[in-house]
Amino acid sequence: MKQNKLWFVKGLRDGIPIALGYLAVAFTLGIAARNVGLTAFQAAFMSITNVTSAGEFAALGLIASGAAYVEMAVMQLIINLRYCLMSCTLSQKLDSKLPFIHRLFVAYGVTDEIFGISASVDGKLNPFYSYGAICVAVPGWTLGTYLGVVLGNVMPDRILSAMSVALYGMFIAIIIPPSRKDKVIAGLIVISMAASSLFTYIPVLRDISAGFRIIILTVVIAGVAAILFPVKSECEPKNQEELKKTG
């Protein structure tokens, strides 16, 4: 019991830098949500129920274009598939004797950053550590989204233009560090960006919606890479280490 409280407090503390990062990034998400026509409450509701930057960012485009609900489901499945691997890792990290309900709560907070700090704990993960981080980081994410919608239009264009690259900066911060040590990832990033450019500018290909562009390219490129360059299990701790650094 006392142990749980200590872990919770430690989680709260480690969650602070994550919350600050989320606040800034969620603000631009809020601005994007506003441009699509979402109210502040709708955007905040989306953030507190989803807690996924890339997924929410991509969802706005689909909502704006009036895409089918199935398209939304498939898009989220593809974009957020990485959480599946993270949850697999965390399932090994939690004590198998732990009450089942903890697995349901820990699952809610599986984001790149919270996973990063949770997976890097020595030995077994006390779920209260993740809860502490969630209790700080998720309000930062939700509040940032809300403020982005409310304050978006009172911010000067120049500031908005600058803040609109925050999410891209975050994505770059996630993908670049692992590519230093892993040449396959470096090559994949270059190929992905080149293919994405082709699909954005070439006639006919550019008519494919942004949602399906991401889905098609991800499945094809990651699929071919998985067959040509299978990852040995030793790579996983390295991945966690990188995620911890970016978090």
Next chain:
Amino acid sequence: MKNNVYLYILVMAAVTYLIRVLPLTLIRKEIKNITIRSFLYYVPYVTLAVMTFPAILSATGSIWSGLISFAVAVLLAYYGASLFKVSVGACLTVFILELIM
């Protein structure tokens, strides 16, 4: 917007939560299939790369501020800056460039 926003959000939330909760609750053993593991391992890199470029070029006031902020972010990330610093660095680059251009 033709469809219900709340329905979209609930579809997203349900799919995203299922992705997170199913492995944690159902799979207690490690995934052994190397191809599936490898595919999942590569997915975030490909997805985020596809989403970032060339979209970043049209996100700002001009294609040049977008391109240079992209280069700055890649360099910052390459030399080990934190997620927060890379993100703020990209924003500052755009802000300064559009101030002087």
